[in-house]
Amino acid sequence: MELGSNFELDISSLHNTKSHIFRYLESYHTYYMDSGRSALAVLNQVLASGIILLPSYICESVVKVYRENFSIVFYKIKRDFTVDTEDLDSKLSEGVTAVYLMHYFGQLQDEMFLNWLNKKRRQYEFVIIEDTTHSIFTKRRTIGDYCVCSLRKWFPISDGGVLYSENEQMDIPFADISAKNPSAVLEAMILKKLYLEGKADGNELYRKIFTEEEEKLDKQGEIYRISELSRSLLKYFSIDDLKEKRRENYRMLRNALQECGMELALEGKQMVPLACPVYLNGREEFRQYLAEHRVYCAVHWPLAGTGLEDHKDAKEMSEQILSLPIDQRYGAEHIQYLAELIRDYVKIRR
Amino acid sequence: MELGSNFELDISSLHNTKSHIFRYLESYHTYYMDSGRSALAVLNQVLASGIILLPSYICESVVKVYRENFSIVFYKIKRDFTVDTEDLDSKLSEGVTAVYLMHYFGQLQDEMFLNWLNKKRRQYEFVIIEDTTHSIFTKRRTIGDYCVCSLRKWFPISDGGVLYSENEQMDIPFADISAKNPSAVLEAMILKKLYLEGKADGNELYRKIFTEEEEKLDKQGEIYRISELSRSLLKYFSIDDLKEKRRENYRMLRNALQECGMELALEGKQMVPLACPVYLNGREEFRQYLAEHRVYCAVHWPLAGTGLEDHKDAKEMSEQILSLPIDQRYGAEHIQYLAELIRDYVKIRR
Missing domain, CATH: 3.90.1150.10 (Aspartate Aminotransferase, domain 1)
Incomplete structure (x- = not known):
């Protein structure tokens, strides 16, 4: 038995479902991108620069997105993954244009904190970027003006992330953005499945592909829309x-x-x-x-x-x-x- | 080196293209199905039964589609794959409701014959079913009322066929038809590619999958729409x-x-x-x-x-x-x- 690491994909087990992600987010304005990073990067185009408050526990790829256009200030996340409200409060100022909100591993920040942050937003006029990469299936959104989720963390797809919002259509030049081309990750996911089933020898090839493709993504400078192939796969995964x-x-x-x-x-x-x-x-x-x-x-x-x-x-x-x-x-x-x-x-x- | 047989599929070589099949057929009313057989079967629902004239050189799967609702009469195809007009003429009658027209291997039936058949259609009021499985990329359509093409013959997809027509929308209850689920053929096509590149050992597994899936298709009684997965793949193949x-x-x-x-x-x-x-x-x-x-x-x-x-x-x-x-x-x-x-x-x- 083997558990964890990259997803395997069993093509022949895919079935049509009505409970897919597009249905799940149908009441939002959505922008499906190739990754959570691209979703954040494309959102950057409509944000006013200034100070962004980031949680003091966060993935490096998020920090990277804000380094160029924002002054980054961290607010404290406690060991139980709740926000230290006092610390956040002390960092609010007129210069803050955005607060990045994260719900860790699926556990939502508590109601009282969210109400408090909501009030502060009205006072300081910052936008709330809600990172739902861990929490999208607990709740689509709490109080974010914009929500961003990396779908690759949840499903066996080679690329996929989404920016969504309840607000009116965002002013993003979406048509100008190319769709990502499919990557060998799909091959690797299929090979991994055959390997786990004992039908294919060796795991070197798919591990090599996973590693290479992850490195390519890390180096990727461009922003892409989700690939057609991942879009079609997403229609098969039941939420x-x-x-x-x-x-x-x-x-x-x-x-x-x-x-x-x-x-x-x-x-x-x-x-x-x-x-x-x-x-x-x-x-x-x-x-x-x-x-x-x-x-x-x-x-x-x-x-x-x-x-x-x-x-x-x-x-x-x-x-x-x-x-x-x-x-x-x-x-x-x-x-x-x-x-x-x-x-x-x-x-x-x- | 190895040539022929089932398509292999190289996922990482797929690129977005504007010259795909959906664009190629965009001026037609189209019904994308899981196979040419399903495209013919769904067309059957709008045809008046009677005598169908089939060419005397044809795939068994076509004959099968018409056996239930039609009296089948064969007209002669010559060794050079042109129609024996005299023979076809001798088989026309008031009872003929459909003539099945095929262009073999890509070579269109000649202009003179097509003009003649066109006239006969007006006289006898049959419909012309044009099988473009071999000829769709030579010409989308010549004189068919309905055109049918098995796309699986042209592209590395596990399922795909299309019924298309210049006429007004056909009265086909399309929404009631389920999309095909993806099949292991995609796995097999990917494995074959890795095998041909020397990256995977052995060809038994993918050959077994190809054979099994072809048998399943032969036995399939239901009609399906094309799978979402094949639909997305088709967007990557440049005509x-x-x-x-x-x-x-x-x-x-x-x-x-x-x-x-x-x-x-x-x-x-x-x-x-x-x-x-x-x-x-x-x-x-x-x-x-x-x-x-x-x-x-x-x-x-x-x-x-x-x-x-x-x-x-x-x-x-x-x-x-x-x-x-x-x-x-x-x-x-x-x-x-x-x-x-x-x-x-x-x-x-x-």
Whole structure:
């Protein structure tokens, strides 16, 4: 059994569904782009520059988008991934034109904070950019003027992100933007599926493709619309199924983790989780152990390049966190396998 | 080197194009279906039953479509794939409600015949079903009331056919028809490409998938619309490129064949060819020889199941014909390889 890392894709299991992302976001003005980064970059074209308040726990690719046109100021995110309201308040000023709001791993920022931020928006006239990359399936939007989600984190597609808004049509010259060409990632996803099924030998080829294509994306300077191919694939993925499976997987894994005495990074009730993050000392050793048993976990996020490298709290979180896979590919047998591995690990270490 | 048989698909070579099939047929009323058979079957719903005149050289899957609702009468196709007008004339009657017109391998039926058939249509009030599966890229339509093309013969897609017409919207309950789900053929096409590039071992898996999926299609009773996935792929294939490559490949191969004294089944000027058909005695031996050198050729068509099994002319054509691959996958080096093989074969046999 193998869990985590890049999505595999089983073409012959694709079925028409009415519960796809286009339906899910149909009441919004949407701009489907090749990535969350492109969605943010295209939004930049309609934002007034000034000071942007970014959360002090964030992916490097987000920081990069704002470096050119904005003065970046970080506001504090607590260990439980809620916003430190006092800290944010202290950083508000007339010069702030945008506040970047993130709901981590699917857990929404609480109602009281959102109401408070809403009021502050009226006072200071900033826009709220809501990053729903982790939370889109918990709730499409809370209070964002603009919402942005990287769809590649949720589905086996080679490219895909979306900018959406309840406001009137945004003034984005969308027709001038080319659609992304399909990439070899689709090949890699199919090869991975055949490999996992024991039908293809070796994982070197698809791993090489995944790595190469990720590097290409990191270096990509242009903004693209989503590829036609990814657009068509997105029509096959059922949001209803995804929600149910992720919730159930998370619930099972949480129970197992609690029995082991592992520290869950968030409570995770009433959310559709992106992953199941845990905190622990000796994270690298644990990650290595899981990888040896073919469970590949991401770290959300390494701090390199964010400007948060010396930020004490962010550093501690980044060093201790690990995202365990609970996505829609998996069912009870996978979660049991993972839970068993973790139980063994905890036993040995005690 | 390997030529012919099912298409391989190179995802990372796909590029956006403005010269795709949807643009090519944009001035028609179009119904994109999962196959040519489904396109014919859906057309059946708007045709008056009666006598249908079918050409005496035709694919079994076409005959099958008309067996239930029509009395089938065959009219003669000559060895050069032109219609025997006299024979067709002798079969026209008040009871004829449809005439099936086919242009073989890309070569249009001649102007004089088409004018004659046009007049007869006015006299007898039959409809003309124009099968453009071989000829769509030579000319979209000549005189058909309805045109039907199997797109799977031209492009690396798992499903695709189209019914199109210049007439007003057809009364087809299109919204009630489900889209086909994607099939493993896409996996097979990708695997084949990796195999041909030497990146994947073995061809058993993809050959097995191709065979299984073709059998499924043969047994399929339902009518489907084209899958979303094939629809998106079709947007990447340039008709302009396809035309140029096929014409050039055909030209090169024809020259080589003529030098060898092989009998070309048609002259093939001013057409965009589906394949390069030759006639020869001992076809099976030749086919075998080519297969041993990894050139896989189709026979258009075996007669089994058509009702033409005892038709002398059709039998001779079907036994002697072989379709050599000249499609857009190939360039000069492939055609030279094929020409060389054929030269060697002719030398040995003399």
